[in-house]
Amino acid sequence: MIIVLKPNATKKQVDHVIARIKELGLKPMVSKGTERTIIGVIGPEDVLRVQPLEVVPGVEKVMPVLKPYKLVSREFTPEPTIVDVRGVKIGGKAVVFMAGPCSVESREMLSDIAKSVKHAGAQILRGGAFKPRSSPYSFQGLGEEGLKYLREAADATGLRVVTEILDVRDLQLLERYTDMIQVGARNMQNFELLKEVGQSKKPILLKRGLSATITEFLLAAEYILSQGNFNVVLCERGIRTFETLTRFTLDLNAVPIIKQLSHLPVVVDPSHGTGSWEWVLPMARAGIAAGADGLIIEVHPNPEIAKSDGPQSLLPKKFTTLVNEVQRIAAVVGRA
Numbered sequence: 001m002i003i004v005l006k007p008n009a010t011k012k013q014v015d016h017v018i019a020r021i022k023e024l025g026l027k028p029m030v031s032k033g034t035e036r037t038i039i040g041v042i043g044p045e046d047v048l049r050v051q052p053l054e055v056v057p058g059v060e061k062v063m064p065v066l067k068p069y070k071l072v073s074r075e076f077t078p079e080p081t082i083v084d085v086r087g088v089k090i091g092g093k094a095v096v097f098m099a100g101p102c103s104v105e106s107r108e109m110l111s112d113i114a115k116s117v118k119h120a121g122a123q124i125l126r127g128g129a130f131k132p133r134s135s136p137y138s139f140q141g142l143g144e145e146g147l148k149y150l151r152e153a154a155d156a157t158g159l160r161v162v163t164e165i166l167d168v169r170d171l172q173l174l175e176r177y178t179d180m181i182q183v184g185a186r187n188m189q190n191f192e193l194l195k196e197v198g199q200s201k202k203p204i205l206l207k208r209g210l211s212a213t214i215t216e217f218l219l220a221a222e223y224i225l226s227q228g229n230f231n232v233v234l235c236e237r238g239i240r241t242f243e244t245l246t247r248f249t250l251d252l253n254a255v256p257i258i259k260q261l262s263h264l265p266v267v268v269d270p271s272h273g274t275g276s277w278e279w280v281l282p283m284a285r286a287g288i289a290a291g292a293d294g295l296i297i298e299v300h301p302n303p304e305i306a307k308s309d310g311p312q313s314l315l316p317k318k319f320t321t322l323v324n325e326v327q328r329i330a331a332v333v334g335r336a
């Protein structure tokens with residue numbers, strides 16, 4: 001259920017509605033827009049039939065949300081959400097570039113990549129310190145050492161950091177080093193992890209599961225918002241299909257569909273979405289043309305020897321070309 005307050009509702013009235021919702025044993029989730037305040041009501045809503053909130057002063061209307069996800073829906077927040085990653089805004093007019101290696105491999109390598117992606121125009125440094133590998137024998141990441149290198153390289157260049165969490169027990173550790181926490185495709189339905197990051201103050205980059213429908217993807221985001229963390233950016237990173245010439249199938253349908261259904265920003269990952277550096281540039285352009293708020297791109301100085309995802313990593317020079325070309329598309333679709 002969504003409670004829409006009148007544009008001129010006073011703070012006292014808003015507080016009273018919130019108190020009333022709590023008294024009824026429900027959980028209020030407040031969204032303050034520029035024009036009006038909307039309160040999402042979570043919990044067994046049947047009680048509202050007996051004790052209607054329409055009659056409470058300051059309330060304009062009470063609307064049922066028919067979609068299974070509530071807080072992520074456009075009904076709840078009609079205006080687009082802008083997620084602030086320590087000053088870098090995702091979901092505003094400007095397109096945001098996140099770039100870096102798949103895995104943090106060494107201090108020197110990360111420092112070099114940070115400098116080159118910053119120079120090319122990226123705002124956020126990506127890199128995994130805890131890696132979700134298909135095989136237990138593959139490189140698993142440098143752990144805390146990797147987090148230190150990320151922080152150091154980002155601070156030296158003025159970039160922000162996004163890195164993946166694999167285990168709820170690492171949350172505090174990650175919070176110490178990173179500006180944004182990535183929940184990877186393989187953990188999109190790790191509901192305990194979603195609830196835990198929902199209690200964090202850090203913005204979350206939630207990647208779509210390999211076989212998740214758009215509705216399941218939005219419900220995963222709902223888990224995070226329902227815990228109070230509204231700073232969620234969704235990432236389309238490709239899904240499993242019958243196609244074998246690409247690693248995954250980048251589902252760009254998801255971009256305009258999510259933009260219509262949800263207020264959350266959407267970014268596209270053409271690196272994992274294609275699995276091959278050759279297709280990264282065209283699909284990055286397509287992602288922005290489709291309305292994405294940003295891109296996350298894997299970049300490596302020597303993809304041949306990368307410890308993970310070399311075949312889909314761009315050389316720094318190619319990433320510079322990508323930023324320049326994408327900016328031209330961005331201008332055409334009215335983005336800065």
Ligand code: PEP
Nearest residue numbers: 102184185186207237272
């Ligand atoms: C990654 O970003 O390196 C990664 C593992 O992504 P995904 O979860 O989308 O596979």
Ligand code: MN
Nearest residue numbers: 102298308309
């Ligand atoms: Mn990767």
